[in-house]
Amino acid sequence: GEQVEQRPPHLSVREGDSAIIICTYTDSATAYFSWYKQEAGAGLQLLMSVLSNVDRKEEQGLTVLLNKKDKRLSLNLTAAHPGDSAVYFCAVNNMGYKLTFGTGTSLLVDP
């Protein structure tokens, strides 16, 4: 089955710096890619999703890059602020019935 690795597990940046999180997946049939944010004590909030025909998507300070050749997905927070401190998950789907989640990245943004 699909295997998703996410790194780094922990990331600490200063306010205004960029933060990059990377996921690699194994199934070449993977066609749907998404990023979620989980704040302390809360559920997951969808940040952005892309289909496999998209290489790059930008929205509100977030950039998602998809490299299908290397089976790599990344999330870039271009100017992080303390409110971005949370756990981030990638999630992928081969258009089947279930998402496979990455292992999570705990991001801390220092003011």
Place this chain on the structure above:
Amino acid sequence: ETAVFQTPNYHVTQVGNEVSFNCKQTLGHDTMYWYKQDSKKLLKIMFSYNNKQLIVNETVPRRFSPQSSDKAHLNLRIKSVEPEDSAVYLCASSPRTGGADEQYFGPGTRLTVL
């Protein structure tokens, strides 16, 4: 307010007891899910229902059973809890079944088994 609601927020119980968690979505979605999130934040899908029909049933112990009365409700019962069941249980819903499907999550129910 349209969202995914879960009750209770927290539950503490002893080994061998039965617990039930409730989930309701007011988003008008067709599909609902239960996930288990362990102490390391790892997420694993447990069950998925589409219009009251079970469509995903991962390898979970038989003491776990989902219950769906209609497409807006998906409850989870654990018949005889074990210490390894301590986790956060997250409910989610999505408009369709599978594919490029955005999932919306509830706040979770944290279970502690003593």
